[in-house]
Amino acid sequence: MSDDHARPIPRRPAPGSGDDDVYVVDTRRRRGAPSPGSARRATPPPPAAAPADAAGYDEYGRPVAAPGRGAVPGRAPADRGARPPREPRPPREPRPPREPRTRRPGRGRRVASLLVLALVAWVGFTAFAPWHAWSSVSRVDDVPSGERPTAGDGHTYLLVGSDSREGLSREERRKLGTGTAEGRRTDSIILVHTPSGAGKPALVSVPRDSFLPIPGHGENKVNAAFAIGGPKLLVQTLEQATGLRIDGYVEIGFGGFSTVVDSLGGVDLCVPRAIKDEKAHIDLAKGCQTLDGPTALGYVRARYSDPEGDIGRAKRQRQFLGAVMKEAATPSTVLVPWRWWSFTHAAASSVYVGRETSLLDAYRILSTMRKVSSDGALSLVVPIGNANVTTSAGSSVVWDAQRAKELFGMLNDGTPLEAPPPGTDGKPTGG
Structure with missing residues (x-):
């Protein structure tokens, strides 16, 4: 065993030896004894507990703690309960009000931005x-040559429904009941007038059997002008008969009628009486109902x-045009992109317009048609003198010359029309 673990053990000197400073070194290491180095680091054991009476009360009856760390045996500890009074704390200053927290751009603003972008x-x-x-x-030449009436108040347009079979297959002709005749003839002739000031716009039907002078071709039914010289001669004939300057021309064929209605999912119409017509391929009951393309x-x-x-027939045509435009202006058509696209392109696919007719002109025509369904426009027919007169062209319609002149004069001068003028309901006014 090394000397590091040895510790001196005092030995009692032999009597009479005179060696009082002799020590015997015990080199044995006791089990569990700490080394000298570790003894220096060890914590001394706590003092033995004082007797019960030593930790009781002093001579004055005050409790005395048992001797321990910081206590001196035999001396009463100081009274730790007597502390000097604390100075009162100064009152706390009120906290300044918090500034309102500004929200950073978050989800709400992003959603609003997306909605604005969608609307745009x-x-x-x-x-x-x-x-x-x-x-x-498709464009057609509708501007007549020669002398024409001067422009009056507002705008007047010519809307023609033709029986053209162009673009229809044999099966489609059979389904629609259009027959096999070639060429184009007028099935409906309507003057659309939009005033510049007060008064309602108007749709004025011109019966296709109206007996009128045709420039360069004598007198004949007005639809003969279309068959002979197309849109240009028809415009010239009507300008001469009415004194109105025609500012634009729109024509739609059989195929266009059917396609436009189907693109809208049908048209709601109130049929005033039961109609069964084999030539028109319809058998309709009286009452309000939805008509598909061929039925319409x-x-x-x-x-x-x-x-x-x-x-x-002219009355039903004006009713139908108003119903089509009413359906076209509904949210279910305008707000649904594919339906709106289908309607506008179906209408354009079978339409012919005059060479000087603009998109604004077409809008005025369609807007007037829509107003008819809500009584915002007048639905008229040229004043009739006799609806069945035998002429060189066969059974024809003759106008009431005086009343027709008054009606067209009011349109040309901008006289407001708030109610149908007398004789414009289609009933004959003369013999």
Whole structure:
């Protein structure tokens, strides 16, 4: 065992030796004894517990703690309970009010931005669809040569429904009941007038059997002008007969009627009486109902089953046009992109427009048609003197010359029309 673990053990000197400083070194290491180095680091053991009475009460009856760390045996500890009074704390100053927390751009603002972008996109698409469709329409020459009436108040347009079979297959002709005749003839002739000031716009039907002078071709039914010289001669004939300057021309064929109605999912019409017409391929009950494309076409073409003949058909045509535009302006059409696109392009696919007719002119025509369904526009027919007169052209319609002149004079001068003038309901006023 090394000397590091040895510790001196005092030994009692032998009597009479005189060696009082002799030590015997015990080199044995006791089990569990700490080394000298570790003894220096060890914590001394606590003093033995004082007797119970030593930790009781002093001579004055005060409790005395047992001797321990910081206590001196035999001396009463100081009274630790007597502390000097604390100075009162100064009152706390009130906290300054917190500034309102400013929210950083979050989800709400992002959602609002997306909604604004969607609205702008929808408005842009709503305007783009008709513009794109308008760029694909077919143009025709409708401007007559020679002397023409001077422009009057507002604008007057010519709207023609033709029986053209162009673009229809044999199966489509059979389904629509259009027959196999070639060429184009007028099935409906309507003057659309939009005033510049007060007064309601008006749709004025011109019976296609109206007996009128045709420039360069004597007197004949007005639809003969279309068959002979097309839109240009028809415009010239009507300008000469009415004294109105015609500012634009729009024509739609059989196929267009049916396609436009189907693109809208049908048109709601109130049929005033039961109609069964084999030539028009319809069998309709009285009452309000939804008509699909072929049925709506038969409704506006039916002639022989109508007691009023061509006059009754003209009324149904104006009713139909108003119903189409009313349906086209509903949110279910305008707010649904594919339906709006389908309607505008279906309408443009079978439409012919005059070479000087603009998109604004087309808008005025469509707007007037829509107003008819809500009584915002007048639905008229040229004053009739006799609805069945035998002429060189066969059974014809003769106008009431005086009343017709008054009506067209009011339109040309800008006289407001708030109610149908006398004689414009289609009933004959003379013999």
